Amino acid sequence: MIRKTVPNVAEALSGIKDNMTFMLGGFGLCGIPENAIAELVQSNIKGLTCVSNNAGVDDFGLGLLLQKKQIKKMISSYVGENDEFERQMLSGELEVELIPQGTLAERCRAAQGGFPAFYTPAGYGTEVAEGKETREFNGKMYVLEHAFKADFAFVKAWKGDEAGNLIFKGTARNFNPCMCGAAKITVAEVEELVPAGTLDPDQIHVPGIFVQRIFQGNHYEKRIEQRTVRKKQ
Numbered sequence: 001m002i003r004k005t006v007p008n009v010a011e012a013l014s015g016i017k018d019n020m021t022f023m024l025g026g027f028g029l030c031g032i033p034e035n036a037i038a039e040l041v042q043s044n045i046k047g048l049t050c051v052s053n054n055a056g057v058d059d060f061g062l063g064l065l066l067q068k069k070q071i072k073k074m075i076s077s078y079v080g081e082n083d084e085f086e087r088q089m090l091s092g093e094l095e096v097e098l099i100p101q102g103t104l105a106e107r108c109r110a111a112q113g114g115f116p117a118f119y120t121p122a123g124y125g126t127e128v129a130e131g132k133e134t135r136e137f138n139g140k141m142y143v144l145e146h147a148f149k150a151d152f153a154f155v156k157a158w159k160g161d162e163a164g165n166l167i168f169k170g171t172a173r174n175f176n177p178c179m180c181g182a183a184k185i186t187v188a189e190v191e192e193l194v195p196a197g198t199l200d201p202d203q204i205h206v207p208g209i210f211v212q213r214i215f216q217g218n219h220y221e222k223r224i225e226q227r228t229v230r231k232k233q
Contacts, residue, residue, distance in 0.1 A: 004164045004214050005193065009039045012187045012215045016040070016152065019047040019072075023108065023153035023179045024062065027053050028080060028225050031172030032061050035189045035217040036154040041065060049073040051148055053104065053175050054080035060223055066094070075148075077101035081225050099128060103145055105175060110147035111182035112210065117146045150183035156217070157206075160190035161199050164208030173205065181210030189217035 006012045013036065022040075026032030040048075041064045048071045055062040055074055065071050066084050073095040079086050088094035099107075100122040110118055119142035123129050133144040155176040158169035166188055168176055180186050193216040 002164075002208075003162045003196075004208065004211060005162050006213050006215045009035045009189065009215060009217070012036070012189070012213045013039050013043070013152075015185070016043060016045055018045050019049075020045075020151040021049040021051065021149065021183075023148065023150045023183050024050060024052040025153075025155040025174065025176035025179050026056075026061070027171070027174035029056055029061055029223045031156055031168070031174050031176055032056065033154040033156040033187075033189050033217075034061075034220055035215075036156075036187060037061060037064060040070070041068065044068070044070070046070050047072045049075065051075045051104075051108070051150060051179075053077050053101065055082045055085045057081045057223075057225060058084050060221070069093075073097065075099065075104070077104050099123070103128075105178050107145055107148045108175065108178040108182045110145075111149070112178060112180065115147060117144055119144055148182060151185070153179040153181075153183035153186040155179055155186065155188050157188055157190045159192045159194065159199065160188055160211075160214050161194050161196045161208070162214070163196040164188065164211030164214050165196075165199055165204045166190070166206040166208075166211065167199060167203055168205050177206050180206045185212045186210060187212070188214045190214065191217065191220065 057063050063082050075097045089096045124141045129143045157166040159167045188211045
């Protein structure tokens, strides 16, 4: 059995350089690779292109990289709760490609499965389709979208084993599974790392073949963007 474990986040991110393209799992602040993002911030690398559903908030998640102007381009489905993201986009400091959320997921899956491109009806007749090939199938128009090409994919799972098999928990699953194997190197950080053979095969969401490096993360904050609580009785 191939052991893919690395002792810490620094070794897990070995090989990162300026001007690379990264995929980062998560939705808002849910299921984001907190340890990997913190290490990227400390590395001070710049000129990054980041593929992520959105960019966290001003002081957490990808917002930390935006604050230090480490990101050159964001490929996302929406701006979300990040005021700095919005400011940089409107001022022209940050290049932004906003695409339909389903298309974002499918471009990840296409890269994961080795498909160079696919047709989707999403975005036809809008700015999304400008400059792209379109084609009619069965009386309906479709837009040609290409698979992402990324150097690293950083994902976060609840539990994993030494062979790279991953289990996600609840909504923290989100974009993480479709980014596994969608880049040249997939790095998974997990809350609990167990020996190979420990996980129930029927519970595994992503098999280890899609993961090159895995490590046990720590100090997860798991912040909530909009906390709503019941009034005291």
